[in-house]
Amino acid sequence: MTGDTIADELRGGWPPPGIELARTPFPERRANQEATLDRWARSWATRLPRWPGKDKEIAARLNSEIASLNRWSDDALRAVAHAAAGPAFRHGDAANVAATSTALAATCVAAHRVLGWTPHPPQRDAAVCLLRGRLVELDTGEGKTLAAALAACVSAMAGVPTHVVTVNDYLAERDARAMQPLFDYFGLGVGLVHAGVPQAQRPSAYSQPITYCTNKELVFDYLRDRMSVREARSPAQLAMQPYWRSSASGNLVRLRGLHFAIVDEADSVLIDEGRTPMVIASAMDPAANDSIYRDLLDLAAGMRHGEEFRHRTATREIQLTDIGRERLHDHAHEAVQSASDEVKPVWALPWARERIMSQALRALHLLHRDRHYIVREGRVVIVDESTGRLLPDRSWEQGLHQLVETKEGLTPSGTNNTLARITSQRFFTRYLRLAGMSGTLREVAPELRTSYGLQTERVAPNRPCRRRTLPPQLWPDCASRNAAVVREIRLRLAAGQAVLVGTASIASSRTLSQALETAEIAHRVLDALNDANEAELVARAGRRGAVTVCTDMAGRGTDIALEPAVVESGGLHVVLTEWHESKRIDRQLLGRCARQGDPGSCRSITSLEDEQVGMHAPREAAWVRRIWPIGPSPQPVVGWLRRITQHRAQRAAERQRSLTVKQDQQLLALLAFTGVAE
Known part of the structure; x- marks a missing residue:
């Protein structure tokens, strides 16, 4: 923005108060830290x-x-x-x-x-x-x-x-x-x-x-x-900076x-x-002794959940108990004797070894292949949980990425030195x-x-929504859930509709794809392993007889054009196979049908073994399984369990976001002594 433009903006009330351009x-x-x-x-x-x-x-x-x-x-x-x-x-x-x-x-x-x-x-x-x-x-x-x-x-x-x-x-x-x-x-x-x-x-x-x-x-x-x-x-x-700082x-x-x-x-x-x-981080040289990662994972694998450590799957928090800290201290006392100079501080400093041990436990128990990451060409590639897309240029902090690489039998990469961060x-x-x-x-x-x-x-929409939301189904296990999804797809194909099925992970997509292959139903799979032609695959989902299986919101923003024959037969049918942490995310998937006044229908077909249910409502799910061990649960029970699961999941996500902001503010307070915190 030029100086004349800024002057004009200021005369017109732009920028707003609180901006110190000079x-x-x-x-x-x-940037300021607003009081609660x-x-x-x-x-x-x-x-x-x-x-x-x-x-x-x-x-x-x-x-x-x-x-x-x-x-x-x-x-x-x-x-x-x-x-x-x-x-x-x-x-x-x-x-x-x-x-x-x-x-x-x-x-x-x-x-x-x-x-x-x-x-x-x-x-x-x-x-x-x-x-x-x-x-x-x-x-x-x-x-x-x-x-x-x-x-x-x-x-x-x-x-x-x-x-x-x-x-x-x-x-x-x-x-x-x-x-x-x-x-x-x-x-x-x-x-x-x-x-x-x-x-x-x-x-x-x-x-x-x-x-x-x-x-x-x-x-x-x-x-x-x-x-x-x-x-x-x-x-x-800033204008003078190039004269004293050539870089x-x-x-x-x-x-x-x-x-x-x-x-x-x-x-x-x-x-x-x-x-x-x-x-933003700069890559450091790989550790001189990469065996520390294997040593940490071996020790973490032998720790007993509930006795030596506790974890909250919803927020991915790991906490060592007093017994766990004592065991880690004993192991560190032995390991430090043979450790190299680069590795000794990890074992010698209590806060350092507890932090890296927490990361090792997180890598073993909370990060799962084909859900949180994939292995491609000898590298661990993170999967974005919000979109299901790959993040090939991203890595986890504080040794977590190297521990996951070691867990998968790969050569650990060099650790990173954080240069800048912001939420x-x-x-x-x-x-x-x-x-x-x-x-x-x-x-x-x-x-x-x-x-x-x-x-x-x-x-309000330009045209009234014509979406038909069919009664949800809740099955006792994933196998019966997938069988119900296959039956639903057969029914919709027979009626002349196109079908879009949403899954929560790459592993779920693979399992459902195998069930469809067994049932001899032609389909396309779109996930982080097959995202090269994402928009094209999603755009084809509106053709007659098309069955598209996609993870989360793959293809979000891409218009699904319906063939005339599909419109006459009821439009696109969307199947939700797993509840997300928020009803909002479910609505994102179900909203792929019945756009701009087109007809469409949707149904959620889930199971008591779904990840969100297991993390946030395990006791309630066990009670439902005891009462209705076979077949779908009654509709009132489905709605009750869904509300409990998503309410707790959303609260956990809000707490995690609040914690991230709080940590960021604490870091700013520490950096303020250097005069570079913004």
Whole structure:
């Protein structure tokens, strides 16, 4: 952002109060540790009813504005859009109604001219909410891509660098290419940043008025920038930095600050991925004595659960008992005698050996192959639990990755030295204005309000939903569950529907695939081991006779087009085979059917052996199994067990996210002594 633009923004009320441009290398919201009482008060303040008068007035004006602007020439339309965009964006909730309606109407007319799409009322309402810095719950298939593009056009024409953030490389590239004609119409350049974009090309991408990017690459680029400008405390120092620090000139500047972000799939980015901090680390030389990992695993394998250690599967916490610490102390006393100089501190320091032993126990008991990671080409590759996708460039911290490698019989890689880290909450709250969209936000609206200070608005669909939710089935074991899934698929294929089956892990996909092969049902499997053509496979799921098995939300964001014969036969049928930690995530999968007024149906077919049930409701599941050992459980029992399981799972996930933020704040407090904590 140029100096003239910043001056204009300040005169118009942008950036908002609390931003000290002169004290930061680039514009962003000042990081501060909010007191618990202040956070509680802010949370309750955002719950107060909001007066919808301006939104309704804008919606009422849009139709007449669009009809009027349709008669204008292209040059006149561009001119009025650029003139109205500044007042529409700068003033936030106090935006001039006429300017906002004019700017959005111009972008709607342009979308029809260059894309052939006419934004329907829910998309327009969503764009208004995004410009105001809110979260929007817009049903799956309602056109969030276009809604985000409308808001991004207005903000970019107002001179505000805009980041459109999404969850994977495919969606970022697809949306940027699809919306580029609209941005070109207004003379707005578009940048693209994802894992496949070289570092050398990223400064150019971030210099564009609008940048489509994945959340993880965006956060890591921010951390790289912060590391590069660590000595620079102001824009003036940043400008002089290349003269005293030659290495910095090749690394700066990518982001130009954190001005405005529109987060697609906001619940996934802001909530699901909030449990794990983003870390940049430098690889260190492999340990001189790799046998320490095998020694630790052998010792961990002999420890007795409940007596020498306890673990909570839900939060992956390991705690040694006094007996376990005593056994570890005795083993360390012997091991330190023969240990090398590099390894001796691990055994000699009580806190170090207890930490690494906890990691060894975690590697053995809490991380499972084909669920949390896979082994590919002699490497351990982490599987993203939120999306089911591979993370080939990520590794676990504090020796955990090396312990998992040793457990799998691989040569352990070198350990990593953490250089920078940040949580999703601390990063995204630094944006001067933040907005987002998703089809499933209502369940996490209170947490989003407390953690990010964002209100959630529900936008009704353009057409009434025609989804039929069939009664759920709960079976005593996985074998009977899979048999029921096979019967369900046969029934739906006979009726002429297409079928999409959601599983929770690679192992579950394999087991179900074998059951389908035995039943001689042709199908396709989409998981982390077969994700090369993810979007193509999911797009084909709407063909007559198609059976697609996918893990979690593979292909999320990809439209499933239905063949006419499938529409006439009842549309796409979705089968949920395992409850997730939140009903919200279940709704993400079930929402893949009956989009945009199409017909569709769904059913959950689960078992008492599912992971979430075993972690969060084992006693209740045992009681149900005793009463109904054969066949599906009664409907009231299914609903009761599901509510208990997901309530406890969601509470555990919230505690883990809160703990991550607390640890991040504690680390900031420690780093404050160095003068580099931000």
